[in-house]
Amino acid sequence: MIYINEINAAGKIAVDDTILVKDVPATAGSKMLENFKPLFSAEAVERLEKAGYAVAGKTNVGEFGLDLMGETSYFAPETENGSLVGAAASLVASGKVKAALNVDLNGAPRRAAAVSCVDFIKPTYGTVSRYGIIxxxxxxEQIGVTAKNADDAKEILSVIAGHDSxxxxxxxxxxxxxSTEENVAEMKICIAKELYDAASAEVKAKIDGFAESLKKLGAKVEEVSLGMAEQAKTAWQILMSAETTNxxxxxxxxxYGYRTPEYKNIDELYVKSRSESMGFLAKATIIYGxxxxxKAKYEKCYDKSLRIRRIVCDKAREILADYDAILAPACSQVSYKPYDTADAFEKVYEESLFTAIPSITGMPAMVTKGVQLIADSYKESVLLSIAKSVEV
Amino acid sequence: MKYELVIGLETHVELSTDSKLFCSCGGHSSPKEPNDCVCPACSGMPGMLPVTNKHAIELAVKAGFMLNCKINQYTTFDKKSYYYPDLPCAYQITQWFHPICVDGSVQIGERTIGIKQIHVEEDAGKLVHDEATNTSFVDFNRTSVPLIEIVSRPDFRSSDEVIAYLKKLKSSLQFAGISECEEGAMRCDVNISVRPEGSNELGVRSEIKNMSSLSEIKDAIEFEKVRHVDAIERHTEMLVQETRRWDDVKRRTFPMRNKETAADYRYFPDPNLMPIVIDDEWLAEIKASMPATAEEKSGYYEEMGIAAKEAAVLSSDRKLSDMFDDVVAMGRSPKTVASWILTECMGQMKRLELTSLDIEPAKLARIIELVEDGEITRAAGKKVLSAVFENNVDVDKFCEENNLNAKIDNSFILETVRRVIGENDKAVADYKSGKVKAMQSIFGCIMKELKGNGDPAVIRSLLEKELNA
Incomplete structure (x- = not known):
């Protein structure tokens, strides 16, 4: 298996292990898929290769990408100086690869980019093909790009985005x-009050600093209450877990994948194979989902979450009619220590408060300088331009 | 007390598409080897996404038109979750919340059978059990082949009605090109209960799963009727709502082993498939492409001068009526064509135990043309037809190679007549001594020599002339 330590390929692209590259093992960080070799490459990977980029290798992810930033991987949880890091974000930060493709399913690459201080852009849902994602x-969920700066993110995103039948x-x-050249001086940006309030002092300081930079550039920055952050978080948790379970x-x-060595019948084959090969967070998500x-809960949970999704979309669009972008934390802290596995489900749920709105609405989001920006659908250029404007 | 049956049917029919419902693997044309017709999508590999086969949607809408349904112009695909090795994703994509067609009806004689809904779904694969090694194998060839499930209301009151409905469904679906309805490609779940005649309440229901033979369906219904009535009248057993299967060897139904009494399939809309919106224009296009129904066809045939009974047979089967239409379109007269199909072709089918008429229409047309033009005799025509059925021979070449031409010159016939007379002294003597019947045996020998060629009337007159000379 090609993992992070073996990669030393400046100028190449790393690919998350939840994204398929033909004939290269794709484990999604799970023992279940330890020896799984896909028969085809993801569309995004094909497009990169066609455009002349080379895949540097696969980067480690948390099991099925469900966790904070990779800590639940069956293979190799990444840490640096005792803190959690995302494998792809850390590689990009060290300059060993030009960029990385990641699946943003519940905010993991956004959090990873925030703690490693690199850029990550999750484009509008439906603009990058999901063909070839586990x-x-x-x-x-959406493939996004981790890169060192806005121009690199833009370059790679331009290659992978576009219709796929x-x-x-x-x-x-x-x-x-x-574009990374839109005029930030004329923009109006709002700070999401509920998300700001829920973050640590260090994160708040980052948001404040970012807001100051924007103001210096001439942009207007105001605080706004979203009025739906908690609802978005819970609804997304329900939708995400249900779909994941399925x-x-x-x-x-x-x-294919892991099969228990001993079983008496088909039920035992199922139960033992799955129980022995999946970790706590995947199991917890499956049970919740x-x-x-x-049947008895569908109306009250899944169906209601679908309706909340629509309300959150409307509300977000309303805010983004008045503002070019929403500025918010990507996560509650600037760094994370390894934690007790049994806490994973709650921990990820709490952190998803910051990432759920772009996930549930499909709106684009970008993490840069440790903060998150959210724009209306198709407004990636606003995000890229803001990120670029504060780079120097 | 008199009892009546209350039966509802769920009928699964394979759609005649070129590819599967959500991938480009070949559709209903069944491959020969297990797992020949499988791709990462229909074998449940991660990374694959379903893309809906538009043709399947059109065929389902056609079925809806045919069964007088309301077409839902907003329709969705949903996921139904359960674990079974023949279901590679552990979910089946079906239609739960917004099925494509609802509220239709079918006329069976005087009775109207309500159609609750028609929905589109993907088929599951197949498990093959090897008793010798106590191993099960999975074959995904059938996985994701498009089906429609036609759900009737509990409107049937007898097994005869059920059989009549299924026969009608089959011929109508074949006619509209919706399904080939090949052997086993039409599967039924039969929901059955019994109640005192005149009652409006429903009795305890049994569901007999996965039946495909009409005679077994009839037998199973009759068996269940007796079982239910016995249970009610003579308390032979306690009726419970359950799923049963028909055992064709033991000629009875048995309860299926079912650990979960009420399975929860956890239906939810498939986020990978956008809702399908069938706009008025598309709907009109599909409607315009509907072929004539069997009844309509039968009517046309009668107008062409075909007897009602023959017209009914011709229109009862898509292959027969296609053959008729094609051969008539090639310039042959309808009555002649009908007679050739109903007598000669069906005779051949019976002889060779074929269930469908699959010869090339052009060949039948050519045979009829040769016979009508007097190029070959009708007997020779039958011979060619038989060769076409058996070996798909070229009609003209076969006639030539076998000297079937009826217009062979009379000198050749005369020569043969004289030779045969010379070889049959006894018969000739018999004839001359007044045994007129002896001529028949000489005639037979000549026909044999000529291999059925030549006009029998001409041969007979030449023979008489020679014998009386």
Missing amino acids: ACACSG KDGTSLPAEKYEY NLSRFDGVK SDVLA
Whole structure:
């Protein structure tokens, strides 16, 4: 398996282990897929290779990408100086690769970019094909780009975005033109009050500093209450877990992946193969997801979350009609220590407060200088331009 | 007390698409080897996304039109979750919340059978059990092949009605090109209960799963009727709502082992498939492409001068009626074509135990043309037809190679007649001594020599002339 330590390929692109590269093992950080070799490459990878970029290798992820930033990987949780880091973000920060492709399913690459102080852009849902992702939360997960600066992020995103007939939710535009040169001086940006209030003092200081820089450039910065942050968080948790449960159910030990060595019948094959190969967070998510999809709870949980999704979209669009972007923390802290596995589910749930709105609405988000910016659909250029403007 | 049956049917039919429902693997045309027709999508590999086969949607809408349904112009695909090795993703993509067609009906004689809904879904794979090694193998060829499930209301009151409905469904679906309805490609779940005649309440329901043979369906219904009535009248057993299967060897139904009494399939809308919106224009296009129904066809045939009974047979089967339409379109007269199909072709099908008429229409047209033009005799025509059925021979070449031409010159016939007379002294003597019947045996020998060629009337007159000379 090609992992982080073996990569030393400046100018190349690292690819998260939840994204398929033909014939290269794709484990999604799980023992379940330890020896799984895909028969085809993800569309985003194909496009990069066609454009002349080379895949440097696969970067470690937390099991199925469900965690904070990779700490639940069966293979190699990454830490630096005793703190958690994302493998791809850390590689990009060290300059060993030009950029990385990551799946943003519940904010992991955003948090990783924030703690490693690199850029990560999650484009509008449907602009980059999901073909070739080891899927969890189909209605919100999206391939994004980790890069050292806005121009690199823009360069790679331009290559991978565009319609793909193999993805039924792919939007129709063949190509997207992104810019890092929009006039930030004329922009109005709002700080999301609820998210700001929930962050640590260090994170608040980062937001304040970022806001100061924007003001210096001539932008207007105001504070706004979103009025739906908690609802977005819970609804996304329900949708994300339910879809994940359903998508992970194909890993049953029958066709490929881990199979328990001893079983008496098919039920035992299922139960033992899955129990022995999946970690705590994946199991907790599956249990939660099964529960919210149960017939008796469907109306109150899943269906209601779909309706909340619409309300959150409307509300976010309303705010983004008045402002070019929302400025918010990407996570509650500037760094994370390894924690007790049994706390993973709550921990990720709490942190998803900061990342849920772009996930549930499909709106683009960008992490730069340790903070997060959210814009309306298709407004990646606003994010890239703001990121670029504060780079120097 | 008199009892009546209350039956509802869920009928699964394979759609005639070129590819599967959500990937580009070949569709209903069944491959020969296990797992021949499989790709990463229909075998449940991670990374693959479903893309809907538009043709399947159109065929389902056609089925809706055919069964007088309301077409839902906003329709969605949903996921139904359960674990089974023949279901590679552990979910089936089906339609739960917004099925494509609802509220239709079918006329069976005097009775109207309500259609609750028609929905589109993907088929599961197949498990092959090897008793010798106590191992099960999975074959994903059938996985994701498009199906429609036609759900009737509990409107049937007898097994005869059920059979009539299924026959009608089959011929209509074949006619509209919706399904080939090949052997086993139409599967039924039969929901059955019994109640005192006149009652409005429903009795305890049994569901007999996965039936495909009409005679077994009939037998199973009759068996269940007796079982239910016995249970009610003579308390032979306590009826419970359950799923049963028909055992064709033991000629009875058995409860299926079912650990979960009420399975929770955890339905939810498939986020990978956008809702399908069938706008008025598309709907009109599909409607315009509907072929005539079997009844309509039968009517046309009668107008062409075909007897009602023959017209009904011709229109009962898509292959027969296609053959008729094609051969008539090639310039042959409808009555002649009908007779050739109903007598000669069906005769051949019976002889060779074929269930469908699959010869090339152009060949039948050519045979009829040769016979009508007097190029070959009708007997020779039958011979060619038989060769076409057996070896798909070229009609003209076969006639030439086998000297079937009826217009062979009379001198050749005369020569043969004389030779045969010379070789059959006894018969000739018999004839001359007044045994007129002896001529028949000489005639037979000549026909044999000529291999059925030549106009029998001409041969007979030449023979008479020679014998009386």
